[in-house]
Amino acid sequence: xxxxxxxxxxxxxxxxxxxxxxxxxxxxxxxxxxxxxxxxxxxxxxxxxxxxxxxxxxxxxxxxxxxxxxxxxxxxxxxxxxxxxxxxxxxxxxxxxxxxxxxxxxxxxxxxxxxxxxxxxxxxxxxxxxxxxxxxxxxxxxxxxxxxxxxxxxxxxxxxxxxxxxxxxxxxxxxxxxxxxxxxxxxxxxxxxxxxxxxxxxxxxxxxxxxxxxxxxxxxxxxxxxxxxxxxxxxxxxxxxxxxxxxxxxxxxxxxxxxxxxxxxxxxxxxxxxxxxxxxxxxxxxxxxxxxxxxxxxxxxxxxxxxxxxxxxxxxxxxxxxxxxxxxxxxxx
Amino acid sequence: xxxxxxxxxxxxxxxxxxxxxxxxxxxxxxxxxxxxxxxxxxxxxxxxxxxxxxxxxxxxxxxxxxxxxxxxxxxxxxxxxxxxxxxxxxxxxxxxxxxxxxxxxxxxxxxxxxxxxxxxxxxxxxxxxxxxxxxxxxxxxxxxxxxxxxxxxxxxxxxxxxxxxxxxxxxxxxxxxxxxxxxxxxxxxxxxxxxxxxxxxxxxxxxxxxxxxxxxxxxxxxxxxxxxxxxxxxxxxxxxxxxxxxxxxxxxxxxxxxxxxxxxxxxxxxxxxxxxxxxxxxxxxxxxxxxxxxxxxxxxxxxxxxxxxxxxxxxxxxxxxxxxxxxxxxxxx
DNA sequence: TTGTATGCGTTATCAA
DNA sequence: TTGATAACGCATACAA
Numbered sequence: 001x002x003x004x005x006x007x008x009x010x011x012x013x014x015x016x017x018x019x020x021x022x023x024x025x026x027x028x029x030x031x032x033x034x035x036x037x038x039x040x041x042x043x044x045x046x047x048x049x050x051x052x053x054x055x056x057x058x059x060x061x062x063x064x065x066x067x068x069x070x071x072x073x074x075x076x077x078x079x080x081x082x083x084x085x086x087x088x089x090x091x092x093x094x095x096x097x098x099x100x101x102x103x104x105x106x107x108x109x110x111x112x113x114x115x116x117x118x119x120x121x122x123x124x125x126x127x128x129x130x131x132x133x134x135x136x137x138x139x140x141x142x143x144x145x146x147x148x149x150x151x152x153x154x155x156x157x158x159x160x161x162x163x164x165x166x167x168x169x170x171x172x173x174x175x176x177x178x179x180x181x182x183x184x185x186x187x188x189x190x191x192x193x194x195x196x197x198x199x200x201x202x203x204x205x206x207x208x209x210x211x212x213x214x215x216x217x218x219x220x221x222x223x224x225x226x227x228x229x230x231x232x233x234x235x236x237x238x239x240x241x242x243x244x245x246x247x248x249x250x251x252x253x254x255x256x257x258x259x260x261x262x263x264x265x266x267x268x269x270x271x272x273x274x275x276x277x278x279x280x281x282x283x284x285x286x287x288x289x290x291x292x293x294x295x296x297x298x299x300x301x302x303x304x305x306x307x308x309x310x311x312x313x314x315x316x317x318x319x320x321x322x323x324x325x326x327x328x329x330x331x332x333x
Numbered sequence: 334x335x336x337x338x339x340x341x342x343x344x345x346x347x348x349x350x351x352x353x354x355x356x357x358x359x360x361x362x363x364x365x366x367x368x369x370x371x372x373x374x375x376x377x378x379x380x381x382x383x384x385x386x387x388x389x390x391x392x393x394x395x396x397x398x399x400x401x402x403x404x405x406x407x408x409x410x411x412x413x414x415x416x417x418x419x420x421x422x423x424x425x426x427x428x429x430x431x432x433x434x435x436x437x438x439x440x441x442x443x444x445x446x447x448x449x450x451x452x453x454x455x456x457x458x459x460x461x462x463x464x465x466x467x468x469x470x471x472x473x474x475x476x477x478x479x480x481x482x483x484x485x486x487x488x489x490x491x492x493x494x495x496x497x498x499x500x501x502x503x504x505x506x507x508x509x510x511x512x513x514x515x516x517x518x519x520x521x522x523x524x525x526x527x528x529x530x531x532x533x534x535x536x537x538x539x540x541x542x543x544x545x546x547x548x549x550x551x552x553x554x555x556x557x558x559x560x561x562x563x564x565x566x567x568x569x570x571x572x573x574x575x576x577x578x579x580x581x582x583x584x585x586x587x588x589x590x591x592x593x594x595x596x597x598x599x600x601x602x603x604x605x606x607x608x609x610x611x612x613x614x615x616x617x618x619x620x621x622x623x624x625x626x627x628x629x630x631x632x633x634x635x636x637x638x639x640x641x642x643x644x645x646x647x648x649x650x651x652x653x654x655x656x657x658x659x660x661x662x663x664x665x666x
Numbered sequence: 667t668t669g670t671a672t673g674c675g676t677t678a679t680c681a682a
Numbered sequence: 683t684t685g686a687t688a689a690c691g692c693a694t695a696c697a698a
Contacts, residue, residue, distance in 0.1 A: 001445065001472075003675060014685045019677060029683060049446045050392060051675035053383045054690050061447075069427075070408030078402055082429065091443055093426040094402075096415065110424055112334070113382045114394075139334075252615050259617055279612040282585050284592055336691060347669045352693060362667060384691035387674050 002043035010039045022047060053115060062305065063111035064094045064120045065104060067148075072278050073294050074122070077146065080298020081120060088306060090117070097124040105132045112139070118305045119143040123150055125190050142308035146301040148192060156308065158301040158319045162192045165290040165323030166199025169244050169272045172288070174207050176270050176331050178242025182233070183216040184254065186246040196246050196274060215240075219250065226250075227257050234261060242270045248277035251287050255330070270331040285329030293321045335376035343372045355380060386448060395638065396444035397427045397453045398437060400481075405611050406627050407455070410479065413631020414453060421639060423450070430457040438465045445472070451638045452476040456483055458523050475641035479634040481525060489641065491634045491652045495525040498623040498656030499532025502577050502605045505621070507540050509603050509664055511575025515566070516549040517587065519579040529579050529607060548573075552583065559583075560590050567594060575603045581610035584620050588663070603664040618662030626654045 004018040011018070013032060020028045021036040039045075053059040062085060066074040078094065085092050093116065095107035104124050109132075111119060119141060121133075130150050136143055137155070144156040173181055183200040186193030197216060204214045217233060219226045234240060234257075245251035251273030258265055265271050265285055273280060276291040300319050308314045337351040344351070346365060353361045354369040372378075386392040395418060399407040411427065418425050426449065428440035437457050442465075444452060452474060456466075463483050469476055470488070477489040506514055516533040519526030530549060537547045550566060552559040567573060567590075578584035584606030591598055598604050598618060606613060609624040633652050641647045 005675075015676080016678085016686075017684055019675095020684090023677075027683060032683085046442075046446050048387075048448070048675050050383055050386045050448050051690090052677070054381075054387050054692090055675075055677045057690080059383060068408075069402050069411055070405060072403060075401075075403030075408070079429075091426070091447065093424070096412075106419075109379075113379050114424065115381070115383050252612075256615065256617060279585075279615070282589065282612070284589060284617070338691075348692080349670075349694080350668055352691095353668090356693075360667060365667085381691050384674090385693070387676085387690090388692045388694085390674075 063116040076294030077298035080295040084302035162195035166196035170203035173242035248273035288331040396449040409627030410631035413628040417635035495528035499529035503536035506575035581606035621664040
């Protein structure tokens with residue numbers, strides 16, 4: 001593992017010239033370039049990124065923060081990011097906020113200490129204080145938000161049109177002739193869950209079908225308690241024939257609950273989730289859902305960041321992806 | 334965001350003294366230490382890790398390579414690692430091999446370029462050439478292998494006793510009075526899958542029950558094809574009453590296949606998987622399985638690496654975790 | 667206990 | 683087109 005010093009010695013050139021070769025400077029003759037490249041190969045040259053980072057101020061590191069890695073959605077995004085970044089000469093470093101504002105801030109801080117050149121961030125559910133984020137924005141370190149974005153002006157973001165996804169899911173239930181719909185809603189403080197709720201409500205408003213009823217129920221985080229609540233709901237309300245769950249996991253819980261209650265899906269009640277989780281395709285019946293295009297989201301976010309890295313004056317961009325309805329057995333006629 | 338230079342100026346001390354404070358040198362008086370710490374707070378001191386890394390040769394970065402992040406097992410391990418490392422002053426950087434030897438080597442290479450101080454690695458299924466790994470070992474960069482380990486002497490490793498897990502799972506089926514067992518086996522080139530196979534075979538050998546038959550079938554990676562093969566197997570072999578699948582995911586596929594074939598689980602056939610995947614608890618019936626203690630594995634691996642970081646002459650250690658049998662409805666009597 | 671001076675490996679400025 | 687040299691921010695050997 002040699003550095004440019006050894007190459008300089010071997011070729012008889014100066015450090016400066018050798019360095020220029022690896023920085024693709026045009027100011028070097030083809031012959032010397034060849035000489036250097038050959039020596040580099042012979043000596044197994046490995047650039048010392050740390051030294052380059054110190055001198056140039058460019059660490060070649062992109063920091064990524066997600067709430068949880070152990071989540072099909074976020075790990076799909078990470079794969080998307082990786083796909084794009086690996087084609088550049090940047091490295092990525094991944095941190096998890098575990099939905100905690102404190103850990104998110106800690107991660108942002110260690111990113112700054114590591115001199116990351118850019119940041120990709122999906123904020124935690126808990127994040128309501130944007131001061132750390134504002135600090136980053138002020139520091140001019142390029143940052144792109146994805147999926148869960150802060151309510152701030154002039155920031156780069158890539159999101160899914162959650163409203164549209166929920167709208168499509170609800171419309172799908174209506175098309176399947178469901179008349180008494182229930183939306184199992186997520187924490188409304190998280191913008192995307194709120195959007196899904198809105199999509200549900202508006203789909204029903206805009207469909208001009210008569211005799212349609214709509215109920216929304218917001219869950220806690222205690223699955224057992226939640227299932228009890230839902231059990232009561234279904235028992236006291238036997239006409240329910242369509243359910244839109246804000247996520248596939250809760251959808252699966254509901255599916256199991258309905259089996260326990262001997263309610264057939266999709267014959268009696270049709271069920272649709274959100275997210276296209278890996279297991280949604282493995283249940284019986286398979287759960288209809290909305291695909292979040294996570295890989296594409298990661299790719300777009302990474303591309304946007306790379307653009308900003310190349311051009312510090314790039315204007316903030318807002319990209320919104322369209323979700324895709326996935327019809328499966330749980331909403332079959 | 335100030336550096337030690339600003340603090341030196343503010344306090345009237347030299348750079349060296351300020352530096353010593355942050356390196357916990359004993360050679361500094363309590364009063365000056367206080368002065369420096371106060372100035373650090375006032376000026377929002379952020380150490381430049383890059384510069385420190387260059388100077389000291391210590392990057393404070395630990396590199397982690399897993400086959401896939403999007404996997405309950407490996408992300409559980411990552412959480413375990415994170416839990417331990419976050420209490421130290423190290424940072425972790427995560428890379429995925431996507432089960433490719435080439436990508437694994439690339440990751441190792443960029444780790445070296447980034448001057449990581451230590452490496453945590455679970456090798457890819459494809460990795461048969463250990464030359465890159467040997468290069469790391471020779472470079473004296475501490476490395477700890479976990480779960481999927483190379484067949485090399487004198488290396489640090491943390492693994493699960495897969496043999497024992499499979500043994501326990503098979504024993505459990507025998508206790509439940511299964512007489513005609515099938516093991517659905519993974520790629521035998523992957524040591525842990527091979528161990529599970531051995532555990533299955535030996536459990537049957539050692540149980541001295543009479544009239545027990547055992548079949549093993551190795552799957553491809555094409556799920557559809559695999560299910561056809563299994564369908565044929567079950568049809569031509571209607572006496573099968575116990576299945577041990579090498580993983581929960583394939584277990585779930587089998588469960589669904591059996592439902593299609595109108596074969597009741599657990600009444601007619603008992604089924605046990607391996608891994609305690611998140612969804613194994615959400616199926617109907619819930620799938621019995623073997624827990625891999627992933628979080629603990631991550632913790633132990635990280636602790637072992639930190640030990641090696643503190644003591645470069647530490648002797649290689651081999652830690653083997655005991656799996657835990659989880660009995661659920663799919664093997665109920 | 668504190669300060670001075672040097673160098674980590676690279677990039678960038680200036681001169682040749 | 684190339685070379686000599688300073689500088690990036692910090693840690694450390696040595697001097698005081």
